Amino acid sequence: MTQGPAVEAQSVVKHFGDGPDAVRALDDVSVTVARGEFFTLLGPSGCGKTTLLRCIAGFETPTAGRILLGGRDITDDPPNRRRVNTVFQSYALFPHLTVAQNVAFGLQMLGRPKAEVRATTDRMLALVRLDALADRRPDALSGGQQQRVALARALAPQPEVLLLDEPLSALDLKLRKEMQSELKRLQHETGITFVFVTHDQEEALTMSDRIGVMSAGRLLQVAPPRDIYNRPVNRFVADFIGETNFLPATAHAGQIRLRSGEVLGPTTVSGAITVAIRPEQLRLSDPGDHEAIPATVEGSTYLGTDSHLHLRLPDGSRVVARIPSLPQAEPGPAPGMPVGLRVAPGALQVLED
Amino acid sequence: MTMATPEMTARRRRARAGWLLSTPALVLLLCGAAGPLLVVLVFSFLTKGGYGGVELPFTAEAWFRIFFQRDIFDGTVSAADAHIQIFWRSVWLSLATTLITFVLGLPTAWFIATRPARTRTLWLFLITIPFWTNLLIRTFAIMEVIRNEGLLNSALLGLGLIDQPLQILFTDTATLIGMAYVYLPLMVLPLYAAIDRFDMRLLEAGHDLYASRWALLRRVILPIIRPGLVAGCILVFIPALGAYVVPRVLGGGKNMMVGNFIELQFGQARNWPLGAALSMMLLLVVMAALLVYVRAMAQEGRDD
Numbered sequence: 001m002t003q004g005p006a007v008e009a010q011s012v013v014k015h016f017g018d019g020p021d022a023v024r025a026l027d028d029v030s031v032t033v034a035r036g037e038f039f040t041l042l043g044p045s046g047c048g049k050t051t052l053l054r055c056i057a058g059f060e061t062p063t064a065g066r067i068l069l070g071g072r073d074i075t076d077d078p079p080n081r082r083r084v085n086t087v088f089q090s091y092a093l094f095p096h097l098t099v100a101q102n103v104a105f106g107l108q109m110l111g112r113p114k115a116e117v118r119a120t121t122d123r124m125l126a127l128v129r130l131d132a133l134a135d136r137r138p139d140a141l142s143g144g145q146q147q148r149v150a151l152a153r154a155l156a157p158q159p160e161v162l163l164l165d166e167p168l169s170a171l172d173l174k175l176r177k178e179m180q181s182e183l184k185r186l187q188h189e190t191g192i193t194f195v196f197v198t199h200d201q202e203e204a205l206t207m208s209d210r211i212g213v214m215s216a217g218r219l220l221q222v223a224p225p226r227d228i229y230n231r232p233v234n235r236f237v238a239d240f241i242g243e244t245n246f247l248p249a250t251a252h253a254g255q256i257r258l259r260s261g262e263v264l265g266p267t268t269v270s271g272a273i274t275v276a277i278r279p280e281q282l283r284l285s286d287p288g289d290h291e292a293i294p295a296t297v298e299g300s301t302y303l304g305t306d307s308h309l310h311l312r313l314p315d316g317s318r319v320v321a322r323i324p325s326l327p328q329a330e331p332g333p334a335p336g337m338p339v340g341l342r343v344a345p346g347a348l349q350v351l352e353d
Numbered sequence: 354m355t356m357a358t359p360e361m362t363a364r365r366r367r368a369r370a371g372w373l374l375s376t377p378a379l380v381l382l383l384c385g386a387a388g389p390l391l392v393v394l395v396f397s398f399l400t401k402g403g404y405g406g407v408e409l410p411f412t413a414e415a416w417f418r419i420f421f422q423r424d425i426f427d428g429t430v431s432a433a434d435a436h437i438q439i440f441w442r443s444v445w446l447s448l449a450t451t452l453i454t455f456v457l458g459l460p461t462a463w464f465i466a467t468r469p470a471r472t473r474t475l476w477l478f479l480i481t482i483p484f485w486t487n488l489l490i491r492t493f494a495i496m497e498v499i500r501n502e503g504l505l506n507s508a509l510l511g512l513g514l515i516d517q518p519l520q521i522l523f524t525d526t527a528t529l530i531g532m533a534y535v536y537l538p539l540m541v542l543p544l545y546a547a548i549d550r551f552d553m554r555l556l557e558a559g560h561d562l563y564a565s566r567w568a569l570l571r572r573v574i575l576p577i578i579r580p581g582l583v584a585g586c587i588l589v590f591i592p593a594l595g596a597y598v599v600p601r602v603l604g605g606g607k608n609m610m611v612g613n614f615i616e617l618q619f620g621q622a623r624n625w626p627l628g629a630a631l632s633m634m635l636l637l638v639v640m641a642a643l644l645v646y647v648r649a650m651a652q653e654g655r656d657d
């Protein structure tokens with residue numbers, strides 16, 4: 001999977017407008033995406049994901065920094081000279097062309113022989129399972145079908161990198177799940193490098209080889225989904241990915257303690273810190289458990305298989321624990337009940353703020 | 354079944370009301386369009402009167418005279434070269450006008466459609482300003498620009514680019530300049546409407562898929578704005594074909610177009626039937642042109 005870089009951004013800065021009120025859409029972003037990788041850019045709205053993608057595609061020129069494709073500097077190449085294709089959020093299908101003509105467009109522009117264009121188009125239509133609709137116009141297709149045409153159209157010229165800007169955000173949940181696995185399959189079958197943009201963390205976690213988390217024009221952390229989830233580098237990443245409890249704590253003599261003195265777990269740092277604990281890493285035990293932290297139940301939220309239990313700790317801070325829902329007949333922990341709380345080993349994340 | 358009856362009556366009543374309401378429009382259409390045409394058609398089959406006007410009997414002489422002429426002395430028949438030449442000049446001048454207005458109008462319309470919404474109205478307003486001025490005055494203004502002692506020649510002479518004034522006035526070129534100027538807004542407005550609806554994101558999509566600028570124009574922009582393009586071409590070509598004022602003022606007496614020739618028949622030549630036949634002929638050419646357009650549209654719609 002990793003045979004050298006497919007695309008690299010080197011210290012890319014992008015300002016919109018100039019002077020003091022310029023928007024810093026990208027603030028010194030450096031990232032290397034490996035060949036054949038499924039790389040996801042994740043971040044809240046307005047953090048610069050689209051801008052980075054547009055810099056790679058060639059629609060925006062970076063204010064500073066360079067873009068490399070397969071090791072070659074393409075910063076100054078226009079979009080039609082970059083072996084990069086984009087799946088647009090709005091699909092941007094050509095309304096005057098049929099599905100097949102849409103898919104063939106890129107190949108025709110590259111001047112490929114007619115026979116090759118036809119063969120590749122047919123293969124792409126089969127790949128996205130649209131052979132039956134080859135002669136339809138885009139406006140006679142459903143959203144999911146249009147999505148597939150956009151994919152086939154961008155894949156047909158066999159780009160070195162495929163850029164996808166929130167391609168699934170316009171689809172309903174069920175179709176979205178379907179397209180997620182479809183995308184994974186397509187990437188697997190074509191072996192093309194995918195750079196995928198989303199602000200849906202679950203989508204990012206399930207699909208990616210690696211995730212780059214962005215905020216306010218900066219790339220905060222680049223890591224595989226497991227590491228992003230279990231070892232977030234800072235509070236923003238921990239908060240943005242999944243649900244997390246943040247607790248003020250002090251580290252001293254190899255131990256992390258709550259402000260009220262209860263031991264949470266071991267550490268190597270010292271001083272005032274914040275720890276992050278995922279709700280599913282908290283376990284309930286008896287109120288009398290000496291190794292557990294005494295807590296008081298404040299309420300619960302039923303989520304189906306699991307429930308969220310809202311608890312108050314001795315130092316006054318509140319945490320949420322995710323526990324399996326009990327059968328209907330059994331009464332759950334009622335508000336006001338004292339419980340013990342254990343932290344799963346290795347679940348504590350010490351964060352720099 | 355019983356339920357359907359009142360509903361059907363209501364529908365019938367609505368239909369009758371619809372007809373009743375459209376009566377004024379129908380009467381207007383009959384009197385305003387079909388009526389005069391019918392008069393012209395009848396005139397074209399009558400004999401010319403001595404001092405203008407028409408008289409009986411019915412004859413196809415006028416129609417014959419469009420294409421052929423009879424020698425006064427020996428009665429031999431030959432093609433009416435002068436008439437055919439005038440028709441031909443009208444057609445090619447109108448085609449050239451359409452082409453020029455398109456070449457100038459497309460970038461203009463594009464420019465306006467890509468302005469921010471606030472200034473766009475201003476640009477559109479500027480484009481329509483010529484409509485507020487009398488056609489004759491606009492034509493004389495062009496004359497002022499291109500005549501031998503006019504603005505253009507003075508400027509070129511002053512700059513030392515030429516040492517003899519260019520004889521533009523009273524040539525086909527003058528007619529062409531005048532018509533392109535007069536009909537340009539008719540090309541710009543429908544093009545603007547089409548470009549305004551054009552999704553600019555398609556340009557990025559095309560550019561991303563390796564299309565050069567030229568390929569974008571040919572393969573993406575023009576096919577999509579074609580309805581506006583066709584409308585513009587029709588709006589320019591048809592009135593240009595029947596143009597009267599511009600060729601009269603700028604083309605001079607010799608470089609007549611059909612419109613001037615028709616006027617001549619109803620005026621000095623006192624040959625109303627020929628004038629009427631020529632008018633009908635012009636109408637036929639226009640309808641043929643429209644038919645070609647419609648066919649082309651339908652054809653391409655099927656091909657794509």
Ligand SMILES: Nc1ncnc2c1ncn2[C@@H]1O[C@H](COP(=O)(O)OP(=O)(O)OP(=O)(O)O)[C@@H](O)[C@H]1O
Pocket residue numbers: 016017023024025043044045046047048049050051052199
């Ligand atoms: N053409 C532009 N002119 C001025 N500012 C822009 C332009 N394009 C983007 N920006 C600004 O740059 C910042 C980053 O925008 P960008 O579109 O990259 O965000 P994003 O991460 O894609 O957000 P979203 O998830 O909402 O699509 C935003 O503050 C945006 O307002």
Ligand SMILES: [Mg+2]
Pocket residue numbers: 049050051165
């Ligand atoms: Mg975006």
